[in-house]
Amino acid sequence: MGTPPDLTLWGVGTSRTLRPHWAMHELDLTYRTRPIGPRTGETKTAEYTALNPRQKVPLLQDGDFCIGESPAIVAYLSRTYSTPERALIPESQREYAAWLEWCFFIVTELDSTSLYVMRRHGAHALGHIYGVAPEVVARAGEYFREQLRHVEVALSDDRAYLMGDRFTSADILLTTCLEWAIAYGVGICDNARPYLDRIRERPAYQRGQAANTPPTAP
Template sequence: MKLYGFAATRTLRALWGLKELDLDFEFIPVNLLKGEHKLPDFLSINPAGKVPVLIDGDRIIPESAAIVLYLADKYPDKGLLPTDLEERGQAYRWIMFAVTELEQPLWRITRHSFLYPEDKRLPADMALAREEFADMAAILDKHLEGRQFIVGDKITVADCVTAWLIDWANEFRLIDNFPQLRAYLERMYARPNAPQRIAEARAAA
């Protein structure tokens, strides 16, 4: 397998799944700062021009959450995807919650902080996005009371998808008032198979 990715992006989420499953793979860097994601060779792999992308034989899987789910399905004996139907449904639920309710406001904050040209940045939208994130983060924070993981009693796909996102929120100091999320973040990154923190990956880029 080959994973195309770059530094502190959602590549780290895909790496988490690969590392937790203890899989052999080749990492192929795509330097976004140099525009390598816009080159024809990469666009032939992912026309969206985004990382990460997993190549497994003839299969091409873009989108970080899809990569984690694909890997968990391919290696069911590793236990990253619950076998119990109720727990599996909950894992799907929290993955969707992460990528829609939590990740989208983080993208808005990121875009208006430094990705957009300065004349297109909207401080008011950043403020709204922070409020929206906080409202949804409170739900996950409450859910994690008395829990080590998001679903069940061991790490699942839901954690691989969500933990990196909580670290992203932490970069914006958005979890300061959520003790369960802060504790969860520390637990997850204390795992031996955890990828780099976002700040570490950014510094190494």
């Protein structure tokens, strides 16, 4: 038996921090949680800034190695700690390329270009920091729905997951965006609803949600 990994995950409370918590449980990994939140001042401490100069969450420490950005953390965990029974990345070159395409699409077109724009400029989100812009928010929601048609087409053959019958980390990324869109009232395509219902039944998803919950103030 080798030495067990020394894993610490910083960050709770957001869609993006949920991703690595969930991946940890899919891979059945033991880890410590440092439950800091974004824009709380906790990411600006000297201790955290030394680990992550970007001052963002989540952040993974694996021994003396640190990596941020939730899709990168999930991919790293999958590549490093997958087993034949628990793997979140396809093995064949072409399936790997298709997986990578989905990951980039979800992170760029659904997350950063659409949902995070709504978060930045929404009156009830971060508009007080970046400026409230109702038209920008509305257009970003429209763009999300336009881009989601690619997911709708992919799921139209009744596949269980984005990559077919196999759950991958692309499903982690997509699920967090679908839930984010529902929370923002954007709406999702009809065939994404049974997909989402299946995902939410996964024990690792449920454990990841619990681990991502911010601690109750004393």
